[in-house]
Amino acid sequence: QRMFGYLIVSSKNEVLLASGDEIFKEYVHERLDKEVYFHRSSVESASYSSSSGVYTDSEPSSSSSFSPRTNLKSIGKQKSIVEELPAIGHLFMPLISTFRASAEQSDAYKSISMGRSHIRFHAMDRGALLISLASQESTDHRAFIDYLKVQLRIRFGPLQELMNSNLFSVEDSYREIEKLIESFHDGKPYRVNGTIDCRTTASHLPQLSRMSSVVKSICDQLQIFIGSNRCFLMRDREVVFTVNSSSSNKPVAKQLCVEDLNAVLDSVQPLAVGAPAEISQFWVRSTQSGLPFFVDVIRCKLSPQLDLLCLSESKSNALIRTIMLFMDALEQICNIDADVVGIMKKMDEDVDIVSRLLVEMVFDRAHPSVVNSSYLRNPVKTANYFRSLWQRLYQDLSKDFEQPIGNSRKPFLNIKSTLSMLSLSTFGSTFTVNKDKRTSIASSTNALVSYMQKQILNLLQEICADLKRNASKYKLNLFLSSMERIYRPRQAALLRREGNEESWNESNMEKYSPSQLRLDMEGYSITTEEHKIDFSYMPGEFSSMISPSSLPRHLNFSSTEVVTSEGKQFRIIQWRPQVKSPSKMSSLFRAPNQTFSPTVITAVFSSYVHRQLSLLQVQKLANTLEPLISNCARFYN
Incomplete structure (x- = not known):
């Protein structure tokens, strides 16, 4: 029998999520009964035996201050696998410790195979770890793990450590991850997609110029009300085209991480006719920075067949990203080999910015939050608190050097100085850190760093929760009221006419089939x-065979023989055209420079088709469809 399961482990080695197929769940319960609960004779007991050293039902002092998603009052098979997370963590701790030990030696395990069991380790952001366990390796399973990593990143971002808590900032995302897992085990395939499918765009090019002018007008005017944004015209889950409110006119692939974008598009459900607009939040990376942006995604109906999907930054993105930079610095600061002087200087600047932005929240709140919160109830007091923590940490870090260093103190914030703090110049400081190398790090410093990490994470989740509430209450209403002014009846009539069912049918793609193009290939992708x-025409049976990214950039041709499970033989040809660019100075002896085109053509042929003929047909396909792809690219700026 096949078994598949996985664990998501935090940087503190706490199991945040454990799931898998029914065989995996039975396997886990069986091991728990034998190795963890064997000493219990009654399920009414409220705690594990303290003498076993495994677990007690008392609240741990060093864990998160938030309540876990489930209680642990019952034991054994009466509980679901989700409720067993602490015990599962104990069960798999040897496996987790093995990976951590190898990672500390800069030789982290990627996989372990024992007989018919295969274990893979997938390192994630901020020290988190995803472990997959399978009795038989499967392409679909590996593809799903990669897809799950992307979904975890866009749904939780830096809050992944809190994913199994009952916090408003993460509870919706946790439910969606559970649904994703269930749908995969029900047979739905998932795969990370690093490109945008432009078949819908290519099939309806004559209509798009008029439609894009309407959506571009909406996008530009929305910028006045909700700020910079990018809008996508959607038909069900298919992207028709996208426009940007920015005047830079950069392609979407040079602004947003396409893997993250596709995962967001997969996650936002199409709206039924007459359904109200919806808003949700995701963490999306840009191509310019590894730090994700916290974005609002609004989807509304423009016509019975077409939806508008609008991405815009959340209101406090500058504050969120500065906090994330500070969190990254906290992870680095305890490394003996780190550039402590540079890191501390940058951290001091981050504290200044966070303090200023927290104070600005007092004046920037059009609608005071009615939800009880620890930090946002009094942002000025919170700014004082984090500055005092930073000063204590600064002093402790200074003691870790061989020679004493100067101190940099700043006055605490108070209500009287609030107005003056709106200028960055107030926060200037001078560092006198001695550049001598640290010899060791005090345990008190490590403890203070851990405490500060916990507090800054709590602040971040409160900000995200506040943004989610305000987005549902105010930003969505602002968007809808703006659309009432922007979206004119004649524009709606044009989109209804151009987007009607008759003009959007699958027969438009048939003219691009290999048989219609007089080619002997089974399918292709450009x-x-x-x-x-x-742009692809690839029957489902061949879609798992191809990967456009498998052709190295320094090559322009590859040929691979593939045998299916039914014994059929196919040849996969990948080809990147060469482009001749003239030299800057003409010369009789200087050959023109040869550069590879950014286009990759992948085609599947039956094995009986001669290899040279296959290459000629791939070249013919490129000459036929490259102009079409170039026209499609205009609608992704």
Whole structure:
């Protein structure tokens, strides 16, 4: 029997989520009964035996201050696998410790195979770890793990450590991850997609110029009300085109991480006719920075067949990103080999910015939050608190050097100085840190860093929860009221006419089938690396065979023989055209420079088709469809 399961482990080695198929769940329960609960004779007991050293039902002092998603009052098979997380963590701790020990030696395990069991380790952001366990390796399972990592990143961002708590900032995302897991075990395939499918765009090019002018007008005017944004015209789950409110006119692939974008598009459900607009939040990376942006995603109906999907930054993104920078610095500061002087200087600047932005929240709140919160109830007091923590940490870090260093003190914030704090110049400081190398790190410093990490994470989740509430109450209403002014009846009539069912049918794609193009291939895919758009005609049985990214950039041709489970033989041809660029100075002896095109063509042939003929047909396909792909690229700026 096949078994598949996985664990998500925090940087503190706490199991945040454990799931898998029914065989895996039975396996876990059986091991728990034998190795953890064997000493219990009654399920009415409220705690594990303290003498076993495994677990007690008392609240741990060092864990998160938030209540866990489930209580642990019952034991044994009466509980679901989700309720067993602490015990499961104990069960798999040897496996977790093995990976951590190898990672500390800069030789982290990627996989372990024992007989028919295969274990894979997948390192994630901020020290988190995903472990997959399978009795038989499967392409679909590996693809799902990669997809799950992307979904965890866009749904939780830096709050992943809190994912199994009952906090408003993460509870919706946790439910969606559970649904995703269930749908995969029900047979739905998932795969990370690094390109945007442009088949819908290519099939309806004549209509798009008029439609894009309407959506571009909406996008530009929305900028007045909700700020910079990017809008997508959607038909069900298919992207028709996208426009940007920015005047830079950069391709979407040069602004947003396409993997994250596709995961967001997969996650936002199409709206039924007459359904109200919806808003949700995701963490999306840009191509310019590894730090994700906390974005609001609004979807509304423009016509019975077409939806508008609008991405815009959340209101406090500057504050969120500065806190994330500070969190990254906290992770680095205890490293003996780190550039402590540079890190501390940057952290001091981050504290200044966080303090200023927290104070600005007092004046910027059009609608005071009615939800009880620890930090946002009094942002000025919170700014004082974090500055005092930073000063204590600064002093402790100074003691870790061989020679004493100067101190940098700043006055605490108070209500009288609030107005003056709105200028960055108030926060200037001078560092006198001695550059001598640290010899060791005091345990008190490590403890203070851990405490500060916990507090800054709590602050971040409160900000995100506040943004989610205000987005549902105010930003969505602002968007809808703005659309009433922006979206004119004649524009609605044009989109209804151009987006009617008769003009959007699957027969438009048939003219691009290999048989219609007089080619002997079974299917093909054309990908442009510059715009990261993909145009393909690939039957489902061949879709898992191809990967446009498998052709190295320094090669322009590859040929691979594939045998299916039914014994059929196919040949996969990948080809990147060469482009001749003239030299800057003409010369009789200087050959023109040869550069590879950013376009990759992948085609599947039956094995009986001669290899040279296959290459000629791939070249013919490129000459036929490259102009079409270039036209599609115009609608992804």
